[in-house]
Amino acid sequence: MRDLDRQETYLADRRGLALELRDLVGTGPVPAETYPAPHAVLGYGEGWFAAQASGLPDWTEEGTLFLLEGGYDLGEAAALGILAESGRVRVVRVGFREGVEVYLPPSPLSPYRYLRFLLLATGQEGALKEVDEALLKERRRLTPEVPLEENPAKFLAYTLLERLPVFYAPFFRPLEGAAQSLFARMGKSLSLTPPFNALEFFLTGLEARHEQGDPLAAVLLGSGEAAGLAKEILETRVDAIAEVPPPEGSRLAQAMALWYRLAWTAYYLALLYGVDPSDPETLERLREAT
Amino acid sequence: MRDLDRQETYLADRRGLALELRDLVGTGPVPAETYPAPHAVLGYGEGWFAAQASGLPDWTEEGTLFLLEGGYDLGEAAALGILAESGRVRVVRVGFREGVEVYLPPSPLSPYRYLRFLLLATGQEGALKEVDEALLKERRRLTPEVPLEENPAKFLAYTLLERLPVFYAPFFRPLEGAAQSLFARMGKSLSLTPPFNALEFFLTGLEARHEQGDPLAAVLLGSGEAAGLAKEILETRVDAIAEVPPPEGSRLAQAMALWYRLAWTAYYLALLYGVDPSDPETLERLREAT
Structure with missing residues (x-):
């Protein structure tokens, strides 16, 4: 298995996506004028x-x-x-x-x-x-120089390796699709998102699961009652559960901080599969x- | 493998869901009064x-x-x-x-x-x-007494057996989640839906696909440019592609007719897995x- 704490693993990142990830905060175009409301x-x-x-x-x-x-x-x-x-x-x-x-x-x-x-x-x-503050705070523990034991994105990538991730973010459902996109585009990997009635899906959809399938890894993003119920249902039904509690802050800051952590996770997952995380x-x- | 044209296969349908499926059109509550618009x-x-x-x-x-x-x-x-x-x-x-x-x-x-x-x-x-007319028309070829060669729902169920279905319905994206729900609740099976940027997902998400995974089966619901592009992308990337063109009619009638066909397919899939399609x-x- 490839080692995320060794430099040669990063040779797969041919176009240096790690730098773009690290320096993301504060980049992008700024408005040149005022736009009329609403x-x-x-x-x-x-x-x-x-x-x-x-x-x-x-x-x-x-x-x-x-x-x-x-x-x-x-x-x-x-x-x-x-x-x-x-x-x-x-x-x-x-x-x-x-x-x-x-x-x-x-x-x-x-x-x-x-x-x-x-x-x-x-x-x-x-x-x-x-x-921005939430992202900068996340960054301190997510970059390649932070070793596995202190790096939750590296750790999550190892958990998801050779498994099929299932993303569930009851506090902000669009995060699931954003995670699925990141894992496809950077991680070059399939992942699964539940439909609108996620809890019912977890309860019924894994019953006929046949033997040849990938082991599933549930990624529970955020906390709350729905995440707790999902954990209870999934515990006996999937191979691994990763709970990713949100950092403190507004719902928007929480969603973006989790998105950023998943971006790093998808990056590391690509390296573990030995593929280039860039487009x-x-x-x-x-x-x-x- | 179980045979959908033999009666004993239907013993798994312990509560007779086939009857509810067959007689669906025209059931449900009706309004007892007029509700003010909008x-x-x-x-x-x-x-x-x-x-x-x-x-x-x-x-x-x-x-x-x-x-x-x-x-x-x-x-x-x-x-x-x-x-x-x-x-x-x-x-x-x-x-x-x-x-x-x-x-x-x-x-x-x-x-x-x-x-x-x-x-x-x-x-x-x-x-x-x-x-209702679209559903009744569909029904003629979907019920258990219609043999496999003339029954597109039975045929699709065999195609999806032991595979991980990926639903894509560019003409009406909510149909994907509805299909995923039907396959979980009746088929007791996992399936996958793409995120908002489906074409990009198809192009990038299958690259690192490792060997142990389920073979994927793409189900393209409806026709049009996006479905055509998806087919092109997926052809070399999945194990099987099932194209399900919509019947004639309004977009709503098309969506509901496809939903009905998928309900029958999920029903047959449960029987092929030997599980009860009821709740x-x-x-x-x-x-x-x-």
């Missing part, structure tokens, strides 16, 4: 999670609609932009598509940057500060096709 | 999919808010009901919780019944008629706990 946001691809996390509505009849064009939407974002332009609303296109007003290059770490732009553009500097070239071709 | 709906548990499919908004300041209390929400539905009652909106609680106005007993097939109630309560008899007793206990 604000709304629609997010696609890399912009989806930021749109969910921002708490902004997804439509407005006046003010500003931020259209986060983070890819793979088959033109849906552009169509909605045109629709909105025909009303009294100002449309601000952010992303990597042609003709965007605010350019944000593709990266698996862009969700943070879209969120940062949104918070600054809607006058929520205080909320951003809290997010494969095929992704560029998909962007052109959609 | 209408909105919030759906939990078994009511979630109907709320998504109905196309109704999820909040209104006046008129009627239908609260579909289909379970496993840890009191969230009740809290929202109280919140809404304090405004000018009438709240109609539908489901199996204590004190509901319209009672709808728990069943894996309830999504149809919640939708039927909603369509009748909001004056959309025409849309319901189209849904396990543990589910009752979960309902009491949440």
Whole structure:
């Protein structure tokens, strides 16, 4: 098994994604002007999670609609932009598509940057500060030089190795899809998310589980009654349970801190599988096709 | 391997779920009065999919808010009901919780019944008629007496046996979670749904796929550009691809017809695994706990 505390393991990180991960806080475009309120946001691809996390509505009849064009939407974002332009609303296109007003290059770490732009553009500097502080605090124990015993992301990566992770985040369900995305794009790995009725799914979906399957590892993100019930149900049904309690702070800071920890975990998991955590070239071709 | 064309295979269906499946169309409560417009709906548990499919908004300041209390929400539905009652909106609680106005007993097939109630309560008899006709048309080729060669649900169940299904429904993404629910609750089986950026997930998430895993079977629900791209990406990455084109009709009728076909497929899959497709007793206990 590869060792995350040895330097040669990091040779698989050919394009130095660890640096982008480490220096993430404070990066990304900043608004150059003031955007009229009320604000709304629609997010696609890399912009989806930021749109969910921002708490902004997804439509407005006046003010500003931020259209986060983070890819793979088959033109849906552009169509909605045109629709909105025909009303009294100002449309601000952010992303990597042609003709965007605010350019944000593709990266698996862009969700943070879209969120940062949104918070600054809607006058929520205080909320951003809290997010940034939570991420910087997480970072202290997540980078490669922090050894396994003190590094929860390395530890979680070993737990998930050769297992099929199941993500459950009852306090903020969109985090599950964001985790699944990170594990696919950086970890190059499959993972599973439960449907809307997660507890019922855990209770019934593992009954006919046949022998040839991957051992499952449940990752319970956040705390609370639903996470407790899920743990009770899953204890006898999965191979391993990892509880990831949130740090202190606002719900947004908690969600982003957990997202950041999962990004590091996906990074380490790629290294354990011996694959490059950066984007494969095929992704560029998909962007052109959609 | 068990044979879906032999009667003894159906002994596992101890409580006769096949009859409920066959006779589903036209069942469920009907509105006893007229509900003031505008209408909105919030759906939990078994009511979630109907709320998504109905196309109704999820909040209104006046008129009627239908609260579909289909379970496993840890009191969230009740809290929202109280919140809404304090405004000018009438709240109609539908489901199996204590004190509901319209009672709808728990069943894996309830999504149809919640939708039927909603369509009748909001004056959309025409849309319901189209849904019902689509389901009755599907039924002709899905019941146990239709042999494998002419029965697409039996055929799909064999394709998914001992494989991990991945559902993708680009024309109506909530169908994926509904399918995942049906396969857990009736099929007693795990399945996988992609995150918001499904195409990227398909392209990157299967790269580090290790040997011990289940063979994957992609189920592409509906047609169109996104389904075509997914097929291209998945062809070399999964063990089997099942394309399930929608029948003719409105988007709602298409979604419900595919849902119905998946319900039959989950039913047959349970039989192939030799487990009872009806609810396990543990589910009752979960309902009491949440």
